[in-house]
Amino acid sequence: MRCNKARHFLSQAMDEQLPPAETRELDAHLDDCAACREYCSDLATGRRLLKSTAPALPDSFEWRLQIKLNQALRQSAGETAYPWQETESTGRRWVGPFTTSASLGLAAVLALAMFLAPYSQTPLPVSASGNLAAGDQVAANQVSDRLPLLGTQASPFSFSGPVQRSVSREGALRIGSQPRNFGLERAWSGNPLEDLMTIQNLRLRNQRLNNQLYQYQHQIRLLRARLDRADSNGLDLGE
Amino acid sequence: MNFSREEHPYGTPAAARADLAGLRDEDLIVRVQEGERKAFDELAARYKNRLFSFILRMVKDPVLAEELTQETLIRVYIHAAKYREIARFSTWVFTIATNLVRNKMRQRSRRPLLLSLNPAPADDEMPLDPADPVADPSEEIQRRELASVINEATASIPEKYRIPFLLREVEQLSYEEIQQVTGLKLGTVRSRINRARNRFRQLVKPLLRDETLLEELEMIEARVAAEKDDPS
Incomplete structure (x- = not known):
């Protein structure tokens, strides 16, 4: 057997892929050839070198993977990974709904409905416990139809506890002992265009x-x- | 939903880990298909270093290698439903990794002039990880120097030989599995591995005659074996 062929066989023998007949032939060659024995030893050492110097990832890899996986799952579900990381093209998606004809049509219908709805002419009397007088329930419901954002007696999102409410002629709602009004000084103005702007501003604020x-x-x-890392390593962060 | 300790579907977290640790990769991926995230975590823990090691030796850039490792594992999770148990799980994972690496290298070759202003640090320039429980920092530095030389040598093997070579030598995939990953014929896999071994030997030949290095290699192997026996 020539050395070239023996070395080709050697590679297969290392992976236990050489048939028995060729293995015997190779063994016979190795007994006689010092150069091929050295070659064989070099291949074995090379393999050991590769294995022993295998790089390892830092511990932080796992939680970075979890964050990235969550991002990928959100993206595959059609959501933005984190809204502040939006690209320009995804950023347009927030504005997009306001510019489509369907949403403009919907907005127009809403505006018309608000315009045609009857206005309450008198402030609603509210008891100390926040309950409306029974006789004014109908009027309150009429107003509450146009006040879905801040809630009234009829709203499932109404505030609990003693709250002083009154509704003005224009339909604006004032809340007396509300802990925080989140910067909303008024609800509906009665002017459809202004109210549309209010809706849009509230949506942007929500975003x-x-x-x-x-x-x-x-x-x-x-x-x-x-x-977690500091705990597991017993390190003082010094911060 | 509140579960008491006894009622929790996975038992205690430690018990859940021990439970999953005894499963084959193929069983774990079936659980991932059923939506069990812990099974994915176990698979990620098993494969992260193997993938990183393979990818780093392909792309030579630790930051990019880490990104591609993440990307591979994320694809495993997202496309878990596509896995069928006709192939071993490792074959499937390394097929994903190999395709990602090839795409990245193709992109790089198309845009060779785009250089990063903050080049990734070389392996020996990376700060030592404080979490690495190495008693002797000088031993770690030596190991890194050696790893750097080996990585350089590996990276200089042409790509078409390097992929089957690393899949065989580092990942210990069988020839048939390498054939599935690379799409090459069995004879081609065999000859490419042989050529890459020969090339690698020529590149690291000076190291192979270095007695100090061989002693160091034995020390590293002993430490790795000890860590394997006692991971704590």
């Missing part, structure tokens, strides 16, 4: 708050991961 919420959640995850 901004959601963005902030995502950012805080992200920071909490990062801090938790750092704490």
Whole structure:
């Protein structure tokens, strides 16, 4: 057997792929050829070198993977990974619904419905416990149809506890002992265009708050991961 | 939904891990298909370093290698339903990784002039990971120097030989599995591995005669074996 052929066989023999007849032939050649024995030893050492120097990932890889996986799952579900990471093209999606003809039509119908709806002429009397007088329930319901954002007696999202409410002639709602009004000084103006602007502003404000919420959640995850690492390593972060 | 300790569907977290640790990769991926995220975590823990090691030796850039490792594992999770138990799980995973690496290298070759302003640090320039439980930092530095030389040598093997070579030498895939991953004929796989071995030997030949290095290699192997026996 020539050395070239023996070396080709050697590679297969290392992987236990050489048939028995060729293995015997190779063994006979190796007994006689010092160069091929050295070659065989080199291949074995090379394999050991490759295995022993295999790089390892840092511990932080696992939580970075979890974050990226969550992002990928959100994206595959059609959501933006994190709203503040939007690209220009995805950013348009937030504005997009306001520009389509369908949503404009819907907005027009809403505006018309508000315009045609009967206005309450008198302020609604509200008891100290926040319950409306029974006789004014119908009028309250009429108003509540146009006040879905802040809630009234009829709304499932109404505030609990003693709340002083009154509704003005224009339909604006004032809340007396509300803990926070979230910057909403008024609800509906009665002017359809103004009310549409209010809806749009509230939506944008909601998106901004959601963005902030995502950012805080992200920071909490990062801090938790750092704490976990610090706990497991027994390190003092020094911060 | 509140579960008491006894009622929890996976038992205690430690018990769940021990439970999953005894399963084959193919059983775990079936559980991932059923939506069990813990099964994916176990698979990720098993494969992350193998994938990183393979990808790093292909792309030579630790940051990019980590990204591609993440990408591979994410694809495993998202496309878990596509796995069928006609092939071993490892074959499927390395097929995904190989395709990602090939695409990335193709992109790089199309845009060779786009250089990063912040080039990735070389392996020996990376800061030591404080979590790495190495008693002697000088031993770690030596290991990194050696790894750097080996990675350089591996990276200089032409790509078409390097993929089957690494899949065989590092990942210990069988010739048939390498054939499935690469789409090559069995004879081609065999000859490419042979050529790559020969090329690698020529590149690291000076190291193979170095007595100090061989002693160091034995020390590293002993440490790796000890870590394997006692992971804590």
